[in-house]
Amino acid sequence: MRDDMSHLTEEDLIAYHYAFGENRAAAEAHLAECAACRANFEVLQRTLTAAGSAPLPERGDAYGAEVWRRLQPQLAARPGRWLGLRWGAWIAPRPMVLAGALAVLLVAAFFAGRFTRPVETPVAPLTSAATSAQVRDRILLVAVGDHLERSQMVLVELVNAKPGAALDISAEQQRAGDLVAASRLYRQTAERVGETGVASVLDELERVLVEIANSPSKVSSPQLAELRKRIESRGILFKIRMVGTEVREREKTAQPLTGARKTS
């Protein structure tokens, strides 16, 4: 703070604006008399108003329920061990927990280079029994392959949608929303083990799915074109197909799983 003859510093003005200055009354008195400082203060206020006016995406009334839907499966898994290596505990009728478990195996498999370099020997750290390793790999590959296919279908439908006056994409939105949490779990697990390549593709997929899920249920032709452009510009479909192909190829080389259901 300066004496009456000096102008207020920038810090004085900021402190005054945010009401944490120690000599607020003195600053106020100075501003009342000093046109230069008053002008300076007005510019500061306009700057801060501009800084606070950045566009902010809105979340609707249903957002809390959506967050809860994504969160709840993880809460169930957390009180004990979060993504700990307890396979037996994961094989439970909780899809997201299973997805997390599968993500661990997916990343471990990628980490071991098994998708690009098929080997017959099971990855030692995953299991001590070859048979259980095959079972896990088989479940994993089917689940990941299905996840990528489902994601791909949503994206393809949007990319191929015929532009019209207004298009209802609520079905695609719902499906994208359902896929987001699974993608996130896969991606977070991949990041945790340092498998950046897999994480990168899943990250891009997750972003696109979130955008679709948060779009209005009815989009105009320009909005659809923009959405389509964004999907195509990222090349996400190509990346999904590439990773999906790798997964399916690996699936073919894996031992058949007795009684396993092969989905397509």
Add this chain to the structure above:
Amino acid sequence: MDWMEGNDAAVVALVLGGEQDAYRVLVERHSRAVFRLAYRMMGNEHDAEEVVQETFLKAYRSLKKFEERSAFSTWLYRITSNCALDLIRKRQRHDDKRAPQPPEESEVVAQIATGDPGPDRLALSGELGKQIYAAMRELSPMERAAFVLRHHQGHSIAEIGRLLSLEPSATKNSIFRAVQKLRRALEPLASPAR
């Protein structure tokens, strides 16, 4: 019991007493505010969503540490801030491939999300948004956090200091530096036309 009728502290007590589903009330009640804070600190929806998710997970796991003498929302925002700071630091450490999206992308998503762009609004927010985005990126994580908590959340210096583990003088300095940087970047937009 009607959980929606209870206050936050009562709901916390229910969750700690074993009614896990009661946590849903807290999630639904605070999600949007947490998202807004996360978005402002992170600058993009993707990272903000991750912060939201992590915030509620951490809050759930730390629920026993919640003390009723502070508001649950304040406690939650502290976790949000810390999650956001953690993610920012992580991004920096890993030479961030997933840096905040370019403004064009964020704005398009924002416009689609609100569903009511309008050409004027789009043009204005586009230009302004770019400037603000660039300016915010010049702030250090601590400066951005301090600024957001003061400017948008309206927290006191003492509260911000507690949230960011800073002394009051350091908290003020972070805000000073943030505003000074923003002013240098945005003043051309705010100055009267010459």
